Amino acid sequence: MWVDECDSFAELCRGYLPYYLLIFLPLFIIISPANPVTASHEFPAFRMSQYDLHGVPHGCRSASISLEARSLAGWTTSRHCIVVRALDLNPETFQSIRQKAGALIVVLPEKINKLTQNEIQHIMSLEESMIHGPETPIPVYFVQWNSELQIILQDIEHSFIADDKTRSAAEALFNSISASGYQVVVSTSQPIIKNDIKVATLQGKLTGTGAEDKLPTIALVAHYDSNGVAPELSFGAESNASGLAMLLELARLFSVLYSIGRSRPRHNLIFIVTGAGKLNFQGSKKWLEDQLDGLEGSVIQDASYVICLDSVSSSNDLYVHVSKPPKESSPGGLIYKELKAVSDSFGYSNIEGVHKKINLADESLAWEHERYSIRRLPAATLSTLKSHEDPLRNTILDIVQEVQVDRLYKHTSVVAEALARHIYNISYSKIFAESLSISKDSLNMWMNFLASQPRAGSLLSDKQNILVNTLKEAMQKYLGDVKVTLHTPDKRDPEFVFYDVTKAMLNVYSVKPAVFDLFLTIAIIAYLGAVYLIVHNFSHIYNFAIRISSKSKAF
């Protein structure tokens, strides 16, 4: 019987099959179901930052995951990957996870811009402990909330509870068969050191009337990078998109004043946009080294005052941070006095001086002006934050808020006015008014542009960075002598090291335990046995049907 089949099959192969195949093989492919099989849940995931500063490793040291997902209450070994909401995780549990678990996936809150004050504090303290704590050997990823993740979170919270002892063996067995587990897979390479790091620092200049070298110079400085627990999520609206927006707006305003011969003051203004500000202000440091230790004379050498702008839109108070209280008659003292006078007359931006000595024993400096003060340049930082330890400077929650631009506008008008009064040495009229006034649209545009992209130092360190080029073009529009200085850390003993793999694709597969497959096989065999019995005994059913129909005919 089999031989017959084989014969006919062989004949088929010899005769028609090749032609049939030629026509129908493409058809097979077309007819086969087109609905794409959704293999798994896929989410973009953002890895926790990883960098070395002064040879000390920071952040998360590995990247790839292939582990079983567990909840915060259900994990036990290093073979588990913990999936948890950011608000359920606290610094203490993070410490134990860091040491004993296999991996960590943190799901960010659903509405990240509508958190209560407590929730913001919670996440910021968590971030602080993650960034500033010791290095984390396990991979840590951050994922934005979505409804599929919500279901996964609920599933793993309900299916695995660590203390199984209370339940009976049968229940545990049933649970192990019916439970739907999840496998978390992130397949990336081991993070490696980024090689050609180029940290760009931009400078531009407005030259006053008279002999350029003899005029007093005021420098305005802002760094453009941001920091957060995950590089790809640090949008840094407050720190330091606000400072940079203010700097660019000041550049625009003063460029108008400097462009008209009659109103051109007897002061030089230089604008410096520094990189790697969140890494102990490396951009400023290198730029200063280049300028001061270089052979040619420098623009900043005789600067009468350096004003750094850092986080200038979070409150109505504007603090002037200094390392040494300026003398009354020095430019620093005069500018401080002007700021106070202008804020009094405008009725907003309470100016307050904060004096903090430089602590060289700290791992990193507090404010950017300290870099300049170390090099004996009189400097101050303007900020709306009172303390340099404010977690707002290093958080992924730092995104654009609606009221922020209003405050930035007010502070910018005060700073611009005070600076103009100081430069022209007048103290009554309002200089920036009507046609030449601070533009809220422009501030808004810069804020939104800068805060729309993650600006962590490691992301901006490539050679031809789009953001750096945009900044350069903007500065060229208003300022003269725009230069970009690229700084590469030393090859042998680098001060900071960046690593790649900042984001990855997170795959979550729903899986069943192996014993489930075994049970399924048994069930299928039973079912097939039933089918066999039906088919085998079909003649009885058929005879029964005949009997019924013949009976019904008889009636």
Next chain:
Amino acid sequence: MTLYHFGNCLALVYVPYYLTYKYSGLSEYGAFWKCIQAGGIYIFTQLVKMLILATFFPTADNIGYKGFDIFGEFFKSTIDIADLIGIYIVLNGIPGKGHAKVLTAGIGWAGAEVVLTRFLLLWIGARGAEFDWKYMQKSLESNIYLVQHITTATLVWLWSRHDLKQSLVPVVVSMLLLTVYRPLISDFLIMSFTIGPWSALFIKAIAATIMGTLTLHIYAALAYTIGIF
């Protein structure tokens, strides 16, 4: 999930076909080649159907459209009459008599369908790392289709007989129409009552059983009178 799971699904899909072929006595007739022919005609019929569908019912470009267009779906289902014609051609091409003829057509037709629509789906889906009950459901569904297609083949055969009792002709024709519009009806019911996949499968199984029993009843009577045993 794994290759093992794929094997599970494959067994669930194909073993009932094999059992039916083996133990219904078809293998004794050497009907294998006829089954393949039936499959070939199945493919040809599907091709014709696709051409007609593509020509007269171009799919809407907006994919996000979720509504249920009964009128359009009705016309699309009408094209499925081509399946009946295809089965009729298959039946004509089989010289055997009675049981073997009907069974060969049914199994060949259903077999071609199951090979073409299920194998790739399972190969892609059930072998992946992800577990989904969907593949188990599809496998069970294909078992129901086996019963359905044998029923349909039987109905077509009954319809083609001239010695069928006149009183039964409307019954057979209405059942054939029901066969054609069954996907439409089941889709509509699932949509409007939001039936879960398992209950939908169960309802389909019940429907197939009822149709099968009725057809068997009519067939048995006719076979008895014309003397096929």
